[in-house]
Amino acid sequence: MGEAFIRVRGLEQKFGSQHVLRGVDLEVMRGETLVLLGGSGGGKSVLLKHLPGLLRPWKGSVEIDGEEISHLGERELAPIRRKVGIMFQNGALFDSMSVEENVAFSLREAGVKNDKEIAQRVGEALDIVRLPGQQKKMPSDLSGGMRKRVALARAVVGRPACVLYDEPHAGLDPITADSIDHLIKDLQRDLGMTNVVITHEMRSVFHIADRVIFLQEGRIHWTGTPEELRVTRDPVLRPFVDGDSGEAWN
Numbered sequence: 001m002g003e004a005f006i007r008v009r010g011l012e013q014k015f016g017s018q019h020v021l022r023g024v025d026l027e028v029m030r031g032e033t034l035v036l037l038g039g040s041g042g043g044k045s046v047l048l049k050h051l052p053g054l055l056r057p058w059k060g061s062v063e064i065d066g067e068e069i070s071h072l073g074e075r076e077l078a079p080i081r082r083k084v085g086i087m088f089q090n091g092a093l094f095d096s097m098s099v100e101e102n103v104a105f106s107l108r109e110a111g112v113k114n115d116k117e118i119a120q121r122v123g124e125a126l127d128i129v130r131l132p133g134q135q136k137k138m139p140s141d142l143s144g145g146m147r148k149r150v151a152l153a154r155a156v157v158g159r160p161a162c163v164l165y166d167e168p169h170a171g172l173d174p175i176t177a178d179s180i181d182h183l184i185k186d187l188q189r190d191l192g193m194t195n196v197v198i199t200h201e202m203r204s205v206f207h208i209a210d211r212v213i214f215l216q217e218g219r220i221h222w223t224g225t226p227e228e229l230r231v232t233r234d235p236v237l238r239p240f241v242d243g244d245s246g247e248a249w250n
């Protein structure tokens, strides 16, 4: 580690009069797993969408692998999006396409045309997410956990250097959520992947994070290791870690 793969400086975003990001400074080191925590509506997804250039900063800058991307057009962003894969919150699979077609979609978008190469790379991606041989299944045939893994296969099939995960555990039972955590760590260990993960699952945070960032009202309120998070006395973080709303149980 030691070298920043993502560098965000003074990032601000507004939607109408709503000032969602208010000056975010962030570095994600190559090969690290960074977890992004924060209350609902605090701007985590909005921040994540700036990293592959899906949103353009209102103010500030975003650098990916040493390249400033905030001024780039759609065509110039294509190589950036090959470096930064994203696994969206709802999995976002196309229900009318098979698993194979869903995973191949981002490769075809990236201009890969050779069917044999596509089939091979889809097979490898399905192996990585532990769904070997599931190419012909339709999304409606899959469980929630399997759909998430197909979404992850789609994010990694282009062999990005970095994967962004927007609540990869949402709607999963604890065992399936744990298997997603293992996949995230396998990608980091085996392929040197940089991971940025939004989650509300504290158990996962302690399993996967090298570093944690807490976003509050559009700014980074706290940064530390999982060990520091576990013992923090920060008045905003403590109830979050304990899952304590402050209301009494009778």
Ligand SMILES: Nc1ncnc2c1ncn2[C@@H]1O[C@H](COP(=O)(O)OP(=O)(O)OP(=O)(O)O)[C@@H](O)[C@H]1O
Residues within 6 Å of the ligand: 015, 020, 038, 039, 040, 041, 042, 043, 044, 045, 046, 047
């Ligand atoms: N494209 C958009 N247009 C207008 N408002 C938006 C847009 N995207 C996000 N917002 C608003 O920005 C705020 C932050 O949203 P965001 O999805 O980043 O929250 P979050 O921290 O990811 O929350 P959660 O944990 O609930 O998913 C919300 O009030 C949301 O309604």
